[in-house]
Every structure is written in C-alpha cells, then in structure tokens.
Amino acid sequence: MHLDIGDVSISGSIVMAVICALIAHSKGRSVLIWGLLGFVFSCFALVFCLLADDLSEAARSREAQRQAQRRWKERQKGDRHRLGDLERRFMGRLDAHDLVLGLDTRDISAPMARPASLEPPERPSWFYEEAGATAGPVSRRALQSLLAAGAVDRDTLVWTEGMSDWAPLDEIFPRTT
Numbered sequence: 001m002h003l004d005i006g007d008v009s010i011s012g013s014i015v016m017a018v019i020c021a022l023i024a025h026s027k028g029r030s031v032l033i034w035g036l037l038g039f040v041f042s043c044f045a046l047v048f049c050l051l052a053d054d055l056s057e058a059a060r061s062r063e064a065q066r067q068a069q070r071r072w073k074e075r076q077k078g079d080r081h082r083l084g085d086l087e088r089r090f091m092g093r094l095d096a097h098d099l100v101l102g103l104d105t106r107d108i109s110a111p112m113a114r115p116a117s118l119e120p121p122e123r124p125s126w127f128y129e130e131a132g133a134t135a136g137p138v139s140r141r142a143l144q145s146l147l148a149a150g151a152v153d154r155d156t157l158v159w160t161e162g163m164s165d166w167a168p169l170d171e172i173f174p175r176t177t
Helices: 005-026 031-041 043-051 055-101 140-149
Strands: 126-130 133-138 157-159
Touching: 005 031, 005 043, 031 043, 126 140, 133 140
Parallel strands: none
Antiparallel strands: 126 133, 126 157
16 A cells, blocks of 8 residues: 555645635635645644634624614604605795795794784773673674674764773764765
C-alpha cells in the first residue's frame, strides 16, 4: 500500500476549505473567499476565520436600522399628507366664511374692513305697549320691523332704560319724508 503525500495534502485542503466555508457562512462572511483561503492556507485560514468578527449580527442590525428608517419616512409622508388635508379643509372653511362675510383674509396686504352686516347684536331692551299691556323686551330692529309690519303704529308708547318716561314710537323713529 502506497500513500502519496500530495493526495493527503489535497484532501486536507479540501476539508479545510469546506470547514472555513461553513464557519464563514455562519458569521455572515463570503463563503467562496473563505473556502479558497481554507484550501490554500489550511490551518491558518481556519484560525483567522474563527477569529473574524460575526458580520451577520451587524447585518441584522443594519437591516433593522433600514426598516426603522423606512417606517419613519412612511410615517413622515403620512403626517405630511394628513397635514395637507387639514390645511385644505381649514382653508376651505375660511374661504366659505370669507365669502359669507364679504372679506378676503388670504390677501394679507388688504386692510381688514368690518362689513356693516357684522354690527354687534343689539341687546333686546325696548318695551312697548300692546293692547293695554307691556310687551317686550325687543331690539330696536325688531321694533322697526313691528312698525313696518303694522303690528304697532307711530302712536304706540315705547320705553327703554335711560328714558324718564314712555314716549310715542314716532319720537324714537321720526318719519323721513
């Protein structure tokens, strides 16, 4: 029986190549490169492969960071979308109010004029005589409406706080001719 040193050396190199490749795979390193190093440098490659850092943990960490960053970007995109929707709804409501009030609040250079229709509401403070009894309180506008509708006439007596005595409606709303 004859044993050739070259055969042992090649089979040992192949075994070392496979072992280095398996260890490299478990550590997240290149199987091909470490297999070749194991084949060429045998035990030396095996020792270096065992001492090499585990890159699979670092790769998992990088992947987790990429996933977190992707989720953060998606959340930010959703927030921008929701903010845009909110701004459109807000501006739509503001435009509707502007239309009703006859204002343009988007034009910042234009002075804000108070429309006549936005006078503060008048407190009902007028009392009037109706069929011998006191009626009210009503606002000055309501009293004018009652006069225009014929529910009261110009001789109807009216009173509000600050007046010393009741007076005919004709004194409060003089006729314009």
